[in-house]
Amino acid sequence: MHRLPRRTTTTGPLASLKIPCPSPETLKEITNYDCPPSNTPRPTSAAEWLSPRTKMGIYMFRSETVVDLLLHGLTQTEQDGKRLLAFPQAGSATKEEIDQICM
Numbered sequence: 886m887h888r889l890p891r892r893t894t895t896t897g898p899l900a901s902l903k904i905p906c907p908s909p910e911t912l913k914e915i916t917n918y919d920c921p922p923s924n925t926p927r928p929t930s931a932a933e934w935l936s937p938r939t940k941m942g943i944y945m946f947r948s949e950t951v952v953d954l955l956l957h958g959l960t961q962t963e964q965d966g967k968r969l970l971a972f973p974q975a976g977s978a979t980k981e982e983i984d985q986i987c988m
Contacts, residue, residue, distance in 0.1 A: 904944045909969035911937050912959060916970065949975045956982055 907915065915937050928934045945951055953973040960971045 902943070904940050904947065906944060906948070906972060907937070907941050909971065912941075912970040912972075915941055916959070945972075948972065952983060953978045956986070 928936070928939060933939075945954055950972050953975060956978040957973045960973050962969050962971060
């Protein structure tokens with residue numbers, strides 16, 4: 886896990902695409918476990934590359950939160966009585982936590 890890519894490539898069709906941090910509403914849509922998308926074909930058009938799940942994956946690599954997300958998951962906060970999801974902070978997974986699951 887120490888060798889997971891930290892950044893997406895700087896070349897190719899997605900290199901210049903601006904991807905903001907997914908909003909709590911987008912994360913709620915992406916993590917709809919009642920009706921998860923399965924057997925989804927790989928994207929072949931530009932529009933398919935812009936799905937919320939694909940954007941989340943791109944953001945995850947660009948923000949260097951892959952390991953943090955795998956170890957800690959999305960963070961949960963409460964605002965105005967509503968549960969909101971957010972990305973973990975980059976670097977929140979310690980070296981010890983990573984080493985522990987790699988053994």
